Amino acid sequence: MVHKSERPRGRPRAYDPDQALARARDAFWQGGFSGTSLDELAAATGMNRPSLYAAFGDKRALYLEALRRTKDGLLAGTSAAMAAPGGLKANLELFFGKAIDAYLAGDGEARGCFVIGTALTEAVGDPDIKAILHETFTGLDSRLAERLERARAEGELPADADVEALGYLLSAAVHGLAMRSRAGEPREALEGWARGAINHVTSLRRA
Amino acid sequence: MVHKSERPRGRPRAYDPDQALARARDAFWQGGFSGTSLDELAAATGMNRPSLYAAFGDKRALYLEALRRTKDGLLAGTSAAMAAPGGLKANLELFFGKAIDAYLAGDGEARGCFVIGTALTEAVGDPDIKAILHETFTGLDSRLAERLERARAEGELPADADVEALGYLLSAAVHGLAMRSRAGEPREALEGWARGAINHVTSLRRA
DNA sequence: TCGTTTTTGTACCGTCTTGCACATAAATAG
DNA sequence: CTATTTATGTGCAAGACGGTACAAAAACGA
Numbered sequence: 276m277v278h279k280s281e282r283p284r285g286r287p288r289a290y291d292p293d294q295a296l297a298r299a300r301d302a303f304w305q306g307g308f309s310g311t312s313l314d315e316l317a318a319a320t321g322m323n324r325p326s327l328y329a330a331f332g333d334k335r336a337l338y339l340e341a342l343r344r345t346k347d348g349l350l351a352g353t354s355a356a357m358a359a360p361g362g363l364k365a366n367l368e369l370f371f372g373k374a375i376d377a378y379l380a381g382d383g384e385a386r387g388c389f390v391i392g393t394a395l396t397e398a399v400g401d402p403d404i405k406a407i408l409h410e411t412f413t414g415l416d417s418r419l420a421e422r423l424e425r426a427r428a429e430g431e432l433p434a435d436a437d438v439e440a441l442g443y444l445l446s447a448a449v450h451g452l453a454m455r456s457r458a459g460e461p462r463e464a465l466e467g468w469a470r471g472a473i474n475h476v477t478s479l480r481r482a
Numbered sequence: 483m484v485h486k487s488e489r490p491r492g493r494p495r496a497y498d499p500d501q502a503l504a505r506a507r508d509a510f511w512q513g514g515f516s517g518t519s520l521d522e523l524a525a526a527t528g529m530n531r532p533s534l535y536a537a538f539g540d541k542r543a544l545y546l547e548a549l550r551r552t553k554d555g556l557l558a559g560t561s562a563a564m565a566a567p568g569g570l571k572a573n574l575e576l577f578f579g580k581a582i583d584a585y586l587a588g589d590g591e592a593r594g595c596f597v598i599g600t601a602l603t604e605a606v607g608d609p610d611i612k613a614i615l616h617e618t619f620t621g622l623d624s625r626l627a628e629r630l631e632r633a634r635a636e637g638e639l640p641a642d643a644d645v646e647a648l649g650y651l652l653s654a655a656v657h658g659l660a661m662r663s664r665a666g667e668p669r670e671a672l673e674g675w676a677r678g679a680i681n682h683v684t685s686l687r688r689a
Numbered sequence: 690t691c692g693t694t695t696t697t698g699t700a701c702c703g704t705c706t707t708g709c710a711c712a713t714a715a716a717t718a719g
Numbered sequence: 720c721t722a723t724t725t726a727t728g729t730g731c732a733a734g735a736c737g738g739t740a741c742a743a744a745a746a747c748g749a
Contacts, residue, residue: 282746282747283694283695283746283747284693284694284695284746284747284748285693285694285695285696285745285746285747286694286695286696286697286744286745286746286747287695287696287745287746288695288696288697289696289697305606305607306516306606307514307516307603307604308517309513309514309516309517310515310516310603310604312735312736312737313736313737313738314735314736322697323697323698323699324698324737324738324739325696325697325698325699325738325739325740326696326697326698328737328738328739329695329696329697333737333738334737334738384606384607386606387602391602391661392602392603392606393603395594395598395599395602395603395661395664395665396514396517396599396600396602396603397514397517398664398665398666399512399513399591399593399599399664400512400591402666405665405666408661408664408665408666409665409666409667412661412662412665412667437678437681437682439678440675440678440679440681440682441682443655443658443675443678443679444651444654444655444678444679444682446658447651447654447655447657447658447679448650448651448654450654450657450658450661451650451653451654451657451658454598454602454615454619454657455619457602457605457606457615458602458605458612458615458616458619459605459609459612459615459616460616460619468647468650471644471646471647471650471651472647472650472651472654474644474647475644475647475648475651478689479689480687480688480689481687482685482686482687489716489717490716490717490724490725491716491717491718491723491724491725492715492716492717492723492724492725492726493714493715493716493717493724493725493726493727494715494716494725494726495725495726495727496726496727519705519706519707520706520707520708521705521706529727530727530728530729531707531708531709531728532708532709532710532726532727532728532729533726533727533728535707535708535709536725536726536727540707540708541707541708
């Protein structure tokens with residue numbers, strides 16, 4: 276007889292893997308990789324250590340998986356913001372606005388960006404983390420530069436605009452917000468810096 | 483009789499406090515605060531744990547002292563670069579060049595900026611670290627904005643240039659280099675981004 | 690009902706961690 | 720030379736840490 280459900284043979288899981296990974300990411304997000312113990316991860320996910328280990332491997336593998344997922348989400352969100360209807364300024368406002376919301380999300384203190392706030396510290400001596408950081412940076416750069424190139428072609432930017440340099444500046448600008456939000460800067464300050472960066476780029480005149 | 487030397491009464495120290503603090507900073511710089519043990523700090527400084535404890539207090543106090551000194555040095559170096567002879571472009575080239583040299587310094591892998599690379603992770607829940615981060619960011623912003631304002635007054639920048647926004651962008655640009663160097667980007671890439679940012683700012687025309 | 694499979698939960702192991710107690714060493718003061 | 724002062728170095732205590740062994744539990748197949 277064919278099975279109606281594909282439920283596997285043994286005892287069912289007491290947790291949802293995606294949700295558990297998100298909770299573990301939240302724990303790492305707050306305390307960093309080295310600063311978060313397996314006990315805290317178990318408490319955050321509601322799982323006990325052996326289940327964590329069976330589901331995700333060791334602490335580092337769990338962290339790397341959370342990091343990869345976050346990177347993919349960041350890049351997908353950036354692509355979506357750049358493809359949204361409206362001109363360059365509207366796209367950038369959406370992009371920076373979503374970023375600020377993410378950096379200030381959560382109940383307690385602002386945690387900034389998960390990647391920037393936790394992976395940089397662990398990067399020295401860890402090629403896997405370095406690779407994820409590299410993909411995050413270059414992925415963001417290229418998506419921003421592509422959108423700026425389109426704006427240049429459509430006349431929203433000067434014909435001689437250096438879209439690579441502008442892409443780097445905007446990328447650095449949003450990462451600056453990630454850092455400063457984690458350092459405790461209030462939303463109004465973050466929004467002011469974002470507004471300044473967007474206005475600067477969208478009011479350029481030809482040299 | 484008046485003492486010829488001011489050497490205190492007891493057994494002399496076997497270490498130089500400034501040098502020990504610098505070595506401890508280097509250890510933290512590589513592994514972060516949580517990722518660096520007292521054993522590693524003792525090995526790096528050549529001191530044993532009780533001497534470390536007597537000299538600097540506990541691990542956190544040692545880290546905070548290293549962080550404060552680094553922040554003060556960063557701000558002093560920025561002031562110096564902005565006051566160096568030459569125009570805006572020369573000052574910015576000096577500023578970015580010194581930053582890149584510092585980010586790539588050391589024998590092994592690049593470690594980026596000590597403050598950015600280690601304090602961000604520890605900032606959540608730690609008001610002291612947040613305060614040092616805040617002083618670092620605002621100190622850098624204001625020094626850059628001051629120099630840009632002078633350039634504007636001297637005609638090197640358009641009269642309607644938003645020096646606050648440009649100061650934030652340049653600050654974010656150099657912090658971007660700090661992040662990317664720690665992520666493993668080669669010197670040539672860092673220099674390219676720096677050149678793009680400097681050229682962009684120093685070739686602005688009035689809107 | 691009984692065996693099989695998979696997950697759960699307790700309990701544990703060896704190691705590393707921070708921080709300190711205490712005896713010893715090296716200097717000065719008299 | 721002796722007392723005093725300060726720093727050193729061994730060594731330890733109490734607990735946190737990452738990771739796992741093992742038995743009980745909860746599902747399915749027959």
